Amino acid sequence: xxxxxxxxxxxxxxxxxxxxxxxxxxxxxxxxxxxxxxxxxxxxxxxxxxxxxxxxxxxxxxxxxxxxxxxxxxxxxxxxxxxxxxxxxxxxxxxxxxxxxxxxx
Numbered sequence: 193x194x195x196x197x198x199x200x201x202x203x204x205x206x207x208x209x210x211x212x213x214x215x216x217x218x219x220x221x222x223x224x225x226x227x228x229x230x231x232x233x234x235x236x237x238x239x240x241x242x243x244x245x246x247x248x249x250x251x252x253x254x255x256x257x258x259x260x261x262x263x264x265x266x267x268x269x270x271x272x273x274x275x276x277x278x279x280x281x282x283x284x285x286x287x288x289x290x291x292x293x294x295x296x297x
Contacts, residue, residue: 201235203228211246215271216278225282241279247271 205224211217228237248267251274 198234198236200238201231202238202240203231204240205242207242207246210241210243210275211250213250215247215250216243216275218278218282221278221282225279239279241275243275243278244268244272247274247278 210221210224228239231237245264245267248269248271249262251270252262252267
């Protein structure tokens with residue numbers, strides 16, 4: 193079946209599903225990516241993922257970010273590239289999608 197004839201499935205992962213105290217949870221991402229690669233055989237996929245703020249907070253290395261005035265926007269800016277890179281490094285990454293976009297407004 194051609195891509196334009198398939199239905200599109202949107203999958204959303206929240207921060208608690210993709211990140212842990214150290215940043216992106218690579219073990220979970222690998223599992224998700226493998227399952228999504230299978231699903232992508234039947235559907236066009238749009239993956240919406242959180243995690244940039246959690247990764248930025250882990251990079252900052254603080255337990256109470258209010259004390260250091262790290263905003264969610266700043267944390268997202270710091271963590272977004274690592275979050276995208278983590279998905280791309282996952283075994284079974286959705287090579288068929290091949291695009292990513294971030295928006296932290």
